[in-house]
Amino acid sequence: MRPTTSELPIGAIIISARSADDCLAHFSLAEADLLRGPVLDCPGGASDFAVRVRALGGRAVSVDPAYDVPPERFAERLRADLERVRAWTSTRPDRFPQGPDGRWHRLPSWEHAAETFMADYRRDRDEATGHYVSALLPSLPFADRTFALATSGFLLFTYPDHFDPAFHLGALRELLRVADEVRVHPLNDSARSPYPHIAPLLEALRADGVHADMLAVESPTDRGDTHTLRLRRPAAPADCT
Ligand SMILES: C[S@@+](CC[C@H](N)C(=O)[O-])C[C@H]1O[C@@H](n2cnc3c(N)ncnc32)[C@H](O)[C@@H]1O
Known part of the structure; x- marks a missing residue:
């Protein structure tokens, strides 16, 4: 059973738009980490994280099932979801402090990230850059070891009513x-x-040979989000020479 707090989860999965700076902070990454090899951001939502990776000279692909629509329809849904975030945060002012405009003080940075994302998403649809792929965990359309790093923010453990432990394990194995x-x-x-099934999840991954550790982080979005899970898979046999 899920440990209870006085709060209720947000409900249906939203498309959010965390900024690249927020992603670097909550994933405990430095810009240099983004240049070790190709980066997968899954789910990408409307975050401009992958745009930042490319601006730095790196390679990045964002994956999200919401990328199955043209930019105008995506923008419509994004507007509605950001309005849900505004309404949800406005009823929790202690946790999400209000700015001078009476809205959650982080919303302007989400709107800025969303604008950057939308410009890049439109370009992708015009020029077929391949930077935005519509797909669903736990099944990704990439070959083994395509990426040096995969980031997964605000999906797996965020929505307890949508995913079960088998999904979490399958999604992490796929990543x-x-x-x-x-x-x-x-x-x-x-x-x-807190995610109540973390111990058996880590046990199963460690049995696969995965190295797992927890990084203490300071989230710019929500002070309650204090940890990031880092998983490193065992080297392939050819790497062991
Ligand atoms: C809260 S957003 C997170 C976006 C981004 N990482 C951020 O922090 O702003 C969650 C995203 O997960 C996507 N999503 C829902 N089910 C998914 C699945 N099975 N696999 C991958 N993405 C999924 C949704 O479309 C949505 O855009």
């Missing part, structure tokens, strides 16, 4: 199939309840 290292944040749901 580890395509990437050498996987970082997942946060480790609690949107009501701040």
Whole structure:
């Protein structure tokens, strides 16, 4: 059973738009980490994290099932979801402090990230850059070890009503199939309840030979999101020479 808090989770999965700076902070990454090899951001949502990776000279692909629509429809859904975030945070002012405009003070940075994302998403649809791929965990359309790093923010453990432990394990194994290292944040749901099945999940991954550790982080979005899971898969036999 899920440990309870006085809060309720946010409900249906939203498309959020965390900024690249927020992602670097909550995944405990430095810009240099983004240049070790190709980066997968899954789910990408409307974050401009992958745009930043490319601006730095790196390679990045964002994956999200919401990328199955043209930019105008994506923008419509994004507007509605950001309005849900505004309404949800406005009823929790102690946790999400209000800015001078009476809205959650982080919303302007999300709107700025969303604008950067939308410009890049439109360009992708015009020029077929391949930077935005519509797909669903736990099944990704990439060859083994395509990426040096995969980041997964605000999906797996955030929505307790949508995914079960078998999904979490399958999704993490899939991310580890395509990437050498996987970082997942946060480790609690949107009501701040910690993921209750973390011990058996890590036990199963360690039995696969995966190295797992927890990084203490300071989230710019929510002080309650204090940890990031870092997973590194075992080297392939050819690497052991
Ligand atoms: C809260 S957003 C997180 C986006 C981004 N990482 C951020 O922090 O702003 C969650 C995203 O997960 C996507 N999503 C839902 N189910 C998914 C699945 N099975 N596999 C991958 N992405 C999924 C949704 O479309 C949504 O855009």
